[in-house]
Amino acid sequence: MHELLKQYQLLLLALLIFLPLEQLFSARPQKIFRRGLLTDMGFLFLNGWLVLIGVIVVVAVATLVNQLIVPSAVKQAVADLPYLVQVLLALLIGDLGVYWTHRILHSVPAMWQIHSVHHAVEELDWLAAVHQHPLDVIFMKAGSLFPLFALGFSLEAIGTYILIYSWQAWLAHANVRLGYGPLRHVLVSPEFHHWHHSSEQEARDKNFAGLFSFYDVLFGSIHLPKGQKPKTFGVDHPMPSGYLALLAYPFMAWAATRKRDNPSST
Numbered sequence: 001m002h003e004l005l006k007q008y009q010l011l012l013l014a015l016l017i018f019l020p021l022e023q024l025f026s027a028r029p030q031k032i033f034r035r036g037l038l039t040d041m042g043f044l045f046l047n048g049w050l051v052l053i054g055v056i057v058v059v060a061v062a063t064l065v066n067q068l069i070v071p072s073a074v075k076q077a078v079a080d081l082p083y084l085v086q087v088l089l090a091l092l093i094g095d096l097g098v099y100w101t102h103r104i105l106h107s108v109p110a111m112w113q114i115h116s117v118h119h120a121v122e123e124l125d126w127l128a129a130v131h132q133h134p135l136d137v138i139f140m141k142a143g144s145l146f147p148l149f150a151l152g153f154s155l156e157a158i159g160t161y162i163l164i165y166s167w168q169a170w171l172a173h174a175n176v177r178l179g180y181g182p183l184r185h186v187l188v189s190p191e192f193h194h195w196h197h198s199s200e201q202e203a204r205d206k207n208f209a210g211l212f213s214f215y216d217v218l219f220g221s222i223h224l225p226k227g228q229k230p231k232t233f234g235v236d237h238p239m240p241s242g243y244l245a246l247l248a249y250p251f252m253a254w255a256a257t258r259k260r261d262n263p264s265s266t
Protein backbone atom coordinates (compact mmCIF):
# COMPACT_ATOMS: atom_id res chain seq x y z
CA MET A 1 0.00 0.00 0.00
CA HIS A 2 2.76 2.39 1.07
CA GLU A 3 4.80 1.33 -1.98
CA LEU A 4 1.87 2.05 -4.31
CA LEU A 5 1.40 5.53 -2.82
CA LYS A 6 5.10 6.19 -3.33
CA GLN A 7 4.71 5.11 -6.96
CA TYR A 8 1.91 7.67 -7.42
CA GLN A 9 4.11 10.44 -5.99
CA LEU A 10 6.84 9.51 -8.47
CA LEU A 11 4.28 9.51 -11.22
CA LEU A 12 3.23 13.06 -10.41
CA LEU A 13 6.87 14.12 -10.50
CA ALA A 14 7.29 12.34 -13.86
CA LEU A 15 4.25 14.19 -15.20
CA LEU A 16 5.79 17.54 -14.17
CA ILE A 17 9.07 16.64 -15.89
CA PHE A 18 7.98 14.84 -19.06
CA LEU A 19 5.00 16.98 -20.06
CA PRO A 20 7.09 20.15 -20.66
CA LEU A 21 10.03 18.14 -22.10
CA GLU A 22 7.74 16.54 -24.69
CA GLN A 23 6.41 19.95 -25.68
CA LEU A 24 9.88 21.50 -26.01
CA PHE A 25 11.79 18.63 -27.69
CA SER A 26 9.11 16.49 -29.32
CA ALA A 27 10.23 13.80 -31.77
CA ARG A 28 6.82 13.88 -33.50
CA PRO A 29 3.92 16.34 -33.33
CA GLN A 30 1.40 14.90 -30.89
CA LYS A 31 -1.43 16.26 -28.75
CA ILE A 32 -1.24 16.00 -24.94
CA PHE A 33 -4.78 14.62 -24.90
CA ARG A 34 -3.95 11.91 -27.39
CA ARG A 35 -5.88 8.75 -28.27
CA GLY A 36 -5.91 6.05 -25.60
CA LEU A 37 -5.35 8.40 -22.67
CA LEU A 38 -8.38 7.05 -20.80
CA THR A 39 -7.17 3.47 -21.32
CA ASP A 40 -3.77 4.44 -19.91
CA MET A 41 -5.52 5.75 -16.77
CA GLY A 42 -6.82 2.18 -16.29
CA PHE A 43 -3.30 0.78 -16.62
CA LEU A 44 -1.98 3.50 -14.34
CA PHE A 45 -4.37 3.10 -11.42
CA LEU A 46 -5.56 -0.51 -11.62
CA ASN A 47 -2.59 -2.52 -12.93
CA GLY A 48 -0.48 -2.00 -9.80
CA TRP A 49 -2.79 -4.07 -7.62
CA LEU A 50 -2.73 -7.05 -10.01
CA VAL A 51 1.03 -6.78 -10.49
CA LEU A 52 1.59 -6.65 -6.72
CA ILE A 53 0.11 -10.15 -6.28
CA GLY A 54 2.49 -11.58 -8.91
CA VAL A 55 5.52 -9.74 -7.52
CA ILE A 56 4.82 -11.06 -4.00
CA VAL A 57 4.88 -14.62 -5.40
CA VAL A 58 8.11 -13.95 -7.37
CA VAL A 59 9.86 -12.50 -4.31
CA ALA A 60 8.62 -15.33 -2.05
CA VAL A 61 9.94 -18.05 -4.41
CA ALA A 62 13.25 -16.18 -4.95
CA THR A 63 13.68 -15.86 -1.17
CA LEU A 64 13.11 -19.61 -0.80
CA VAL A 65 15.72 -20.29 -3.50
CA ASN A 66 18.08 -17.94 -1.65
CA GLN A 67 17.55 -19.80 1.62
CA LEU A 68 17.58 -23.38 0.30
CA ILE A 69 19.70 -23.52 -2.86
CA VAL A 70 22.17 -20.64 -3.23
CA PRO A 71 25.51 -21.52 -1.54
CA SER A 72 26.30 -19.40 1.50
CA ALA A 73 29.69 -18.42 0.00
CA VAL A 74 27.85 -16.72 -2.89
CA LYS A 75 25.42 -14.96 -0.52
CA GLN A 76 28.31 -13.77 1.63
CA ALA A 77 30.24 -12.48 -1.40
CA VAL A 78 27.18 -10.47 -2.54
CA ALA A 79 26.51 -9.16 0.97
CA ASP A 80 30.15 -8.02 1.29
CA LEU A 81 29.94 -5.82 -1.82
CA PRO A 82 29.61 -2.07 -1.21
CA TYR A 83 26.18 -0.55 -1.94
CA LEU A 84 27.21 1.18 -5.20
CA VAL A 85 28.82 -1.99 -6.59
CA GLN A 86 25.64 -3.90 -5.70
CA VAL A 87 23.56 -1.28 -7.55
CA LEU A 88 25.78 -1.48 -10.64
CA LEU A 89 25.65 -5.30 -10.63
CA ALA A 90 21.87 -5.20 -10.01
CA LEU A 91 21.48 -2.94 -13.08
CA LEU A 92 23.58 -5.31 -15.24
CA ILE A 93 21.97 -8.56 -13.99
CA GLY A 94 18.44 -7.09 -13.88
CA ASP A 95 18.71 -5.83 -17.45
CA LEU A 96 20.09 -9.12 -18.72
CA GLY A 97 16.93 -10.67 -17.23
CA VAL A 98 14.77 -8.01 -18.90
CA TYR A 99 16.53 -8.60 -22.24
CA TRP A 100 15.84 -12.36 -22.35
CA THR A 101 12.34 -12.17 -20.83
CA HIS A 102 11.46 -9.49 -23.39
CA ARG A 103 12.94 -11.56 -26.24
CA ILE A 104 10.91 -14.62 -25.14
CA LEU A 105 7.77 -12.46 -24.93
CA HIS A 106 8.34 -11.62 -28.61
CA SER A 107 9.30 -15.07 -29.89
CA VAL A 108 6.85 -17.46 -28.14
CA PRO A 109 3.41 -16.96 -29.75
CA ALA A 110 1.44 -17.45 -26.50
CA MET A 111 3.70 -14.90 -24.76
CA TRP A 112 3.40 -12.45 -27.65
CA GLN A 113 -0.41 -12.38 -27.11
CA ILE A 114 0.37 -10.92 -23.66
CA HIS A 115 3.12 -8.55 -24.79
CA SER A 116 1.27 -7.29 -27.89
CA VAL A 117 -0.89 -5.25 -25.48
CA HIS A 118 2.18 -3.03 -24.92
CA HIS A 119 2.88 -2.84 -28.66
CA ALA A 120 -0.73 -1.87 -29.43
CA VAL A 121 0.20 1.75 -28.59
CA GLU A 122 0.19 3.84 -31.76
CA GLU A 123 1.01 7.25 -30.26
CA LEU A 124 4.12 6.93 -28.14
CA ASP A 125 4.81 9.18 -25.17
CA TRP A 126 6.17 8.78 -21.62
CA LEU A 127 2.83 7.48 -20.32
CA ALA A 128 2.82 4.64 -22.89
CA ALA A 129 5.30 2.95 -20.52
CA VAL A 130 2.36 1.87 -18.34
CA HIS A 131 0.39 0.37 -21.25
CA GLN A 132 1.36 -3.20 -20.35
CA HIS A 133 -0.69 -6.27 -19.48
CA PRO A 134 -0.20 -7.12 -15.76
CA LEU A 135 1.07 -10.60 -16.74
CA ASP A 136 3.67 -8.89 -18.96
CA VAL A 137 4.85 -6.73 -16.05
CA ILE A 138 4.97 -9.78 -13.77
CA PHE A 139 7.08 -11.74 -16.30
CA MET A 140 9.47 -8.79 -16.74
CA LYS A 141 9.75 -8.36 -12.96
CA ALA A 142 10.32 -12.11 -12.56
CA GLY A 143 13.14 -11.94 -15.12
CA SER A 144 14.84 -9.01 -13.45
CA LEU A 145 14.01 -9.28 -9.73
CA PHE A 146 14.13 -13.04 -9.27
CA PRO A 147 17.94 -13.35 -9.73
CA LEU A 148 18.53 -10.29 -7.53
CA PHE A 149 16.47 -11.61 -4.61
CA ALA A 150 17.79 -15.16 -5.11
CA LEU A 151 21.42 -13.98 -5.03
CA GLY A 152 20.73 -11.95 -1.90
CA PHE A 153 21.22 -8.37 -3.09
CA SER A 154 20.34 -5.86 -0.37
CA LEU A 155 16.83 -4.34 -0.35
CA GLU A 156 18.42 -0.88 -0.75
CA ALA A 157 20.29 -1.92 -3.91
CA ILE A 158 17.20 -3.64 -5.38
CA GLY A 159 15.07 -0.58 -4.48
CA THR A 160 17.53 1.71 -6.31
CA TYR A 161 17.49 -0.60 -9.34
CA ILE A 162 13.65 -0.49 -9.43
CA LEU A 163 13.66 3.31 -9.14
CA ILE A 164 16.21 3.76 -11.95
CA TYR A 165 14.34 1.26 -14.13
CA SER A 166 10.99 3.09 -13.63
CA TRP A 167 12.46 6.45 -14.68
CA GLN A 168 14.20 4.81 -17.59
CA ALA A 169 10.92 3.21 -18.77
CA TRP A 170 9.19 6.63 -18.81
CA LEU A 171 12.14 8.30 -20.53
CA ALA A 172 12.56 5.53 -23.16
CA HIS A 173 8.91 5.96 -24.23
CA ALA A 174 8.86 9.77 -24.04
CA ASN A 175 8.17 11.64 -27.26
CA VAL A 176 11.55 13.42 -27.21
CA ARG A 177 14.39 13.69 -29.71
CA LEU A 178 17.18 11.99 -27.81
CA GLY A 179 19.67 9.53 -29.28
CA TYR A 180 22.75 9.61 -26.93
CA GLY A 181 25.27 10.07 -29.80
CA PRO A 182 28.37 7.88 -29.30
CA LEU A 183 26.73 6.13 -26.31
CA ARG A 184 23.77 4.92 -28.40
CA HIS A 185 25.22 1.39 -28.54
CA VAL A 186 25.81 1.33 -24.78
CA LEU A 187 22.71 2.87 -23.17
CA VAL A 188 19.05 2.62 -24.14
CA SER A 189 17.84 5.99 -25.46
CA PRO A 190 14.29 7.06 -26.40
CA GLU A 191 15.41 6.73 -30.05
CA PHE A 192 16.43 3.09 -29.40
CA HIS A 193 13.15 2.12 -27.73
CA HIS A 194 11.01 4.02 -30.26
CA TRP A 195 12.50 1.73 -32.93
CA HIS A 196 11.43 -1.23 -30.79
CA HIS A 197 7.81 0.00 -31.12
CA SER A 198 8.04 0.62 -34.87
CA SER A 199 5.62 -1.35 -37.03
CA GLU A 200 8.13 -1.33 -39.93
CA GLN A 201 9.29 -4.79 -40.99
CA GLU A 202 13.06 -4.29 -40.50
CA ALA A 203 12.55 -3.02 -36.94
CA ARG A 204 10.41 -5.96 -35.76
CA ASP A 205 11.74 -8.03 -32.84
CA LYS A 206 14.75 -5.79 -32.29
CA ASN A 207 16.09 -3.65 -29.40
CA PHE A 208 14.98 -5.71 -26.38
CA ALA A 209 17.14 -4.16 -23.65
CA GLY A 210 15.69 -1.83 -21.04
CA LEU A 211 18.82 -0.02 -19.86
CA PHE A 212 21.88 -1.24 -21.77
CA SER A 213 21.68 -1.34 -25.57
CA PHE A 214 25.02 -3.22 -25.62
CA TYR A 215 23.05 -6.37 -24.77
CA ASP A 216 21.34 -6.04 -28.17
CA VAL A 217 24.74 -5.48 -29.81
CA LEU A 218 26.05 -8.58 -28.01
CA PHE A 219 23.11 -10.82 -28.92
CA GLY A 220 22.67 -9.51 -32.47
CA SER A 221 19.28 -7.82 -32.16
CA ILE A 222 20.08 -4.12 -32.54
CA HIS A 223 18.31 -1.88 -35.06
CA LEU A 224 19.41 1.74 -34.85
CA PRO A 225 19.80 3.25 -38.35
CA LYS A 226 21.60 6.59 -38.21
CA GLY A 227 19.71 9.71 -39.23
CA GLN A 228 16.36 7.93 -39.54
CA LYS A 229 13.40 7.65 -37.23
CA PRO A 230 10.45 5.25 -37.11
CA LYS A 231 7.40 6.40 -39.04
CA THR A 232 4.62 4.28 -37.55
CA PHE A 233 4.02 2.40 -34.30
CA GLY A 234 1.74 -0.50 -33.40
CA VAL A 235 1.02 -4.09 -34.41
CA ASP A 236 -0.26 -5.55 -37.67
CA HIS A 237 -3.30 -7.27 -36.18
CA PRO A 238 -6.43 -5.69 -34.70
CA MET A 239 -6.31 -4.90 -30.98
CA PRO A 240 -9.05 -3.70 -28.64
CA SER A 241 -8.66 -0.21 -27.20
CA GLY A 242 -10.35 -0.29 -23.74
CA TYR A 243 -8.57 -1.29 -20.53
CA LEU A 244 -10.77 -4.28 -19.65
CA ALA A 245 -10.80 -5.54 -23.24
CA LEU A 246 -6.98 -5.34 -23.29
CA LEU A 247 -6.83 -7.26 -19.98
CA ALA A 248 -8.98 -9.98 -21.54
CA TYR A 249 -7.12 -9.90 -24.88
CA PRO A 250 -4.47 -12.65 -24.29
CA PHE A 251 -7.09 -15.02 -22.88
CA MET A 252 -9.38 -14.45 -25.88
CA ALA A 253 -6.43 -14.89 -28.27
CA TRP A 254 -5.34 -18.14 -26.56
CA ALA A 255 -8.91 -19.48 -26.74
CA ALA A 256 -9.13 -18.55 -30.44
CA THR A 257 -5.79 -20.30 -31.16
CA ARG A 258 -6.95 -23.44 -29.33
CA LYS A 259 -10.19 -23.47 -31.24
CA ARG A 260 -8.35 -23.03 -34.54
CA ASP A 261 -5.85 -25.82 -33.74
CA ASN A 262 -8.53 -28.23 -32.39
CA PRO A 263 -11.68 -27.42 -34.37
CA SER A 264 -13.44 -30.55 -33.05
CA SER A 265 -13.06 -29.60 -29.35
CA THR A 266 -15.91 -27.75 -27.68
Ligand SMILES: [Zn+2]
Binds near residue numbers: 102106115196
Ligand atom coordinates in the same frame (compact mmCIF):
# COMPACT_ATOMS: atom_id res chain seq x y z
ZN1 LIG B 1 8.48 -5.52 -26.94
Ligand SMILES: [Zn+2]
Binds near residue numbers: 129173193197
Ligand atom coordinates in the same frame (compact mmCIF):
# COMPACT_ATOMS: atom_id res chain seq x y z
ZN1 LIG C 1 7.88 -0.03 -24.80
